[in-house]
Amino acid sequence: MAALARLKVPGGRDLVSEGRVQPPRIKDGIASLILDVTGLTAEMRATLERQIRAAAIGLPGVSDIRIAMTADKVSRTIIAVGSGKGGVGKSTVAANLAIALARAGHKVGLVDADIYGPSQPRIMGNDERPELADKQIIPVEAYGVKMLSIGQLVDAGTALAWRGPMVASALGQLMEGDWGDAELMIVDLPPGTGDIQMSLVQKYAPAGAVIVSTPQDLALIDATRAIDLFRKMNVRVFGLVENMAGYACPHCGEVSDPFGAGGAEAAAKVMDIPFLGRVPLTLSIRRSSDAGTPPAAGEGEEAEIFAAIAARLLDEVNRKRM
Numbered sequence: 001m002a003a004l005a006r007l008k009v010p011g012g013r014d015l016v017s018e019g020r021v022q023p024p025r026i027k028d029g030i031a032s033l034i035l036d037v038t039g040l041t042a043e044m045r046a047t048l049e050r051q052i053r054a055a056a057i058g059l060p061g062v063s064d065i066r067i068a069m070t071a072d073k074v075s076r077t078i079i080a081v082g083s084g085k086g087g088v089g090k091s092t093v094a095a096n097l098a099i100a101l102a103r104a105g106h107k108v109g110l111v112d113a114d115i116y117g118p119s120q121p122r123i124m125g126n127d128e129r130p131e132l133a134d135k136q137i138i139p140v141e142a143y144g145v146k147m148l149s150i151g152q153l154v155d156a157g158t159a160l161a162w163r164g165p166m167v168a169s170a171l172g173q174l175m176e177g178d179w180g181d182a183e184l185m186i187v188d189l190p191p192g193t194g195d196i197q198m199s200l201v202q203k204y205a206p207a208g209a210v211i212v213s214t215p216q217d218l219a220l221i222d223a224t225r226a227i228d229l230f231r232k233m234n235v236r237v238f239g240l241v242e243n244m245a246g247y248a249c250p251h252c253g254e255v256s257d258p259f260g261a262g263g264a265e266a267a268a269k270v271m272d273i274p275f276l277g278r279v280p281l282t283l284s285i286r287r288s289s290d291a292g293t294p295p296a297a298g299e300g301e302e303a304e305i306f307a308a309i310a311a312r313l314l315d316e317v318n319r320k321r322m
């Protein structure tokens, strides 16, 4: 224990004072040790294991060491982000919500499960290939958010032709990646209601869903259908986000409503679900999303809009189901 007391948990405090090891049992020169690796990534676990071996093997009476790792399962709150139809800005909202939640002090994971158009690597500005450790994919990181995208595993064209079981297995690889201490998981779903939605609900029991819609009637009709489906599958709908609402002219500042106004808020009322907020249609959101510098990570009005929506979402998540 004295030799182990000199070791630090990667990114943390002393191994022994954190209570991560119990005194080892030593028999026939073999030390058996139980190590609590709760919240540590595969890489941190491997580093710690190496350090323990280096510190202990060779001590008087210790010729080998067996380390059994245990971990409390981190309880994760899965929040699905869906939309009735494509192109309404669901991925943009999912990415910026994830960043806003991380900025509010939460450990956040972002899963891009949109097989029809995996766009998180572009929006989050990170298209690194994730690595594998112990058959688990290790998420990459951007703006304080851990992220995995179906686009990092295969190209979108391939995934499009997949049938149900392959879709489910790809979703499984993403969801069961090495998410470490992530407590909130934002899952960017494909638009509409298909295999990925079904698999997510059946296998991973999301705490609830956020629906993104533009204010047009057509988009709202599709959003209503998505909300209906989640409800039928017994998934709580945390609320509706209206995206691309009100266009502020960058020259004169006048606000116009190319897609109508207030439609989503009214629709939320009719459907009796919370309205989480409104994101304006701006050139800067389009540019920053496409350039991999999401506005929620910056300063100013747009960052505040996403922070406010994230705060409302958290209120809903924390509210007990009635």
Ligand SMILES: Nc1ncnc2c1ncn2[C@@H]1O[C@H](COP(=O)(O)OP(=O)(O)OP(=O)(O)O)[C@@H](O)[C@H]1O
Residues within 6 Å of the ligand: 083, 085, 086, 087, 088, 089, 090, 091, 092, 093, 114, 116, 117, 119, 190, 191, 243, 244, 245, 279, 280, 281, 282, 283, 285, 286, 287, 289, 290
């Ligand atoms: N509030 C906004 N203001 C301006 N442009 C936006 C806004 N929201 C999204 N966009 C832009 O609209 C396009 C579509 O957005 P995004 O990819 O997020 O939509 P999606 O609903 O996820 O689409 P898909 O169906 O392809 O998954 C992108 O070019 C994005 O930058």
